[in-house]
Amino acid sequence: MLTLDHIAISTEALETGAIDLEDKLGVPLSKGGQHAAMGTWNRLLSLGPGEYLELIAIEPGAPAPPQQRWFDLDNFAGVTRSTTWICRCDDLDAALAAAPEGAGVAWDLARADLRWRMAIPQNGLLPFSGLFPALIEWTAPAHPADRLEDRGVRLTGLRLVSPQAEALAAALAPLVRDDRIEVLHGETPRMEAILSTPNGEIRL
Structure with a gap:
């Protein structure tokens, strides 16, 4: 079985995206780091034990990878928003x-003392127009959520809207059991993370 690990919030520019997100959530984000293999960087926020939020963007000037970046970031544009959910496995x-x-091929990745394997599609886009979860296996004891200050933000719902809702639900059923996840039918694929925050309920 898979377990929800973190939520990726994509943004066109990390610094301005962080300011906007902090204002919306009512809490500061923690410094993350760079992902040299993908040419991206991030900021982080605890969502409670074993879960976190990742604000991620392409790092200006960083070398591009030999394929499309994860989370379909090479094709991202517009407002800062939820784009990907990531599930961990053993x-x-x-x-x-x-x-x-x-769903991708396995990459071995590292940042500081963090070590993980992650499945990354060659074209950057996960199945079901990006609504199937990215898969991650942490290969060292360190986990980002363990070192983040808990600021009281929690993920209370994850809505996956898809024109292939029945097929997506069928693909997820044997792999993920989480009452917060809801698959809905809609013509335009999108993901909505529902968060409990000091500013009340926020939808990203």
């Missing part, structure tokens, strides 16, 4: 075998 190869075609 065995990435086994999780990929059970996932729909196009």
Whole structure:
């Protein structure tokens, strides 16, 4: 089974995106770091034990990877918003075998003392127009959520809106059991994270 690990909020520019998101949530974000393999950087926020939010953007001037970046960031434009949910597993190869075609190939990645394997699609886009979760396997004891200050923000819902809602729900059913996840039918694929914050309920 998969477990929700973190939520990726994409933005065109990290600094301005962080200011906007902090204002919306009513709490500061923590410094993250760079992902040299993907040419991206991030800011982080605890969502409670074992979960966190990642604000992510392409890092200006960073070398581009030999393929499309994760989370379809090369094609991202517009307002800062939820784009990807990431689930952790104990065995990435086994999780990929059970996932729909196009869930990606395993990359070995590292930042400081963090070590992980992650499935990244060659074209950057996850199945079901990006609504299937990215798969991650942490390969060292360190986990970002463990070192973030808990500022009281919690993920209370995750809505996946898709024109292929029935097929997406069927693909997720044997892999993820989380009452917060809701799959809905809609003509335009989108993801909505619902957060409990000091500013009340916020939808991203």
